Amino acid sequence: MSKIKVAALQLAFGEDTARNIANVSEMVREGAAKGAQVVLPPELFEGPYFCRVEDEEQFATARMTAEHPSVLAMQKLADELSIWIPTSFFELDGQHHYNTLAMIGPGGRITGTYRKSHIPDGPGYEEKFYFRPGNTGFKVWEGAGTTLGVGICWDQWYPEVARSMMLMGAEILFYPTAIGTEPHDPDLDTSRLWRRAMIGHAVSNVVPIVAANRIGVEGGQRFYGHSFICDERGDLVAEFGADETGVLVAELDLAAAKKHRAAFGFFRDRRPELYGRLVEDI
Structure with missing residues (x-):
């Protein structure tokens, strides 16, 4: 496929899980109506970002993939609209808990899951209390006529994640x-850094990037939005600020990106034999 339309959702979330999922569903429909073949909601959109604090009651909200309300709702939509919806959710697997993404495609089929690899731990982001580090490895999926790569939140700060997905054949990177x-x-306002980190991945891998963030104030913590879609040059082709609620839609030229990627020679000139230090834990 030469060109593809993609969408990123930006909105606030409250305590009512059903309402949150309904709001996301409405925006997914809007994105599909505008021609988007892949629609990206934010991370853990079923409710408030519970990882702000350590609260053992929150473990009761985790569900197995096939039973999670977010997954079930997006499966229904993907089937109805014949689109792809990378769906973030709180996964229960036996005694283990993960921050997981289900790649849901036309027909409502779950083509696979990715478990967040990098788990933050700090004030306001107490994720290590809740989630085991992912054990799936990085993943890409054939979908919408191309190859989709997805990292989850904290993953987006690591150049190794983007490069790994590119070496697996990704042609677009998505970050809920x-x-x-x-x-x-x-x-400290990290919104500028947040964008720059991902735009850096776009430039150094010559790949378009789609990032979807939440907005609103939860427990005194303000989520700063700034969702965006950029092309393979790192140029913003659609963006929100800190407060907008809505659906970003952009058309990306994957054939042009592929041509530019080859011309830049970043992958031609790699020297893997020199990179051993990257995987030494010392």
């Missing part, structure tokens, strides 16, 4: 996110 203010440093 829940990120906002830093409780330990109220003066």
Whole structure:
């Protein structure tokens, strides 16, 4: 496929799980109506970002993949609309808990899952209390006539994640996110850094990127939005600020991106034999 339309959703979430999923569903429909073949909701969209604090009651909200309400709702939509919906959710697997993404495609089929590899741990982002580090490895999927790569939130800060997915054949990278203010440093606004990190992946891998974040204030923590879609040059082709609710839609030229990627020579000139230090834990 030469060109593809993609969408990123930005919205706030409250305590009512059914309402949150209904709001996301309405926006997924809007994205599909505008021609999007892949629609990306934010991370853990079934409710507030519960990882702000350590609360053992939250473990009761985890569900197995086939039983999670977010997954079930997006399966129904993907079937009805014949689109792809990378769906983030709180997964229960036996005694283990993961921050997981189900790649849901036309027909409502789950083509696979990815478990978040990098788990943050700090004020306002106490994820290590809830989630085991992912054990799936990085994943890409054949879908919408191309190859889709997905990292989850904290994964987006690591160049190794983007490069790994590219080496697996990804042609677009998607990052569902829940990120906002830093409780330990109220003066630190990471929204600029957040965008720059991912735009850096776009430039150094010559690949379009789609990022979806939440907005709103939850327990005193403000989620700063700034969802965006950029092309393989890192140029923003659709973007929101800190407060907008809505659906970003953009058409991406994958044939042009592939041509530019080859011309830049970043993958031609790699020297893997020199990179051993990257995987030494010392």
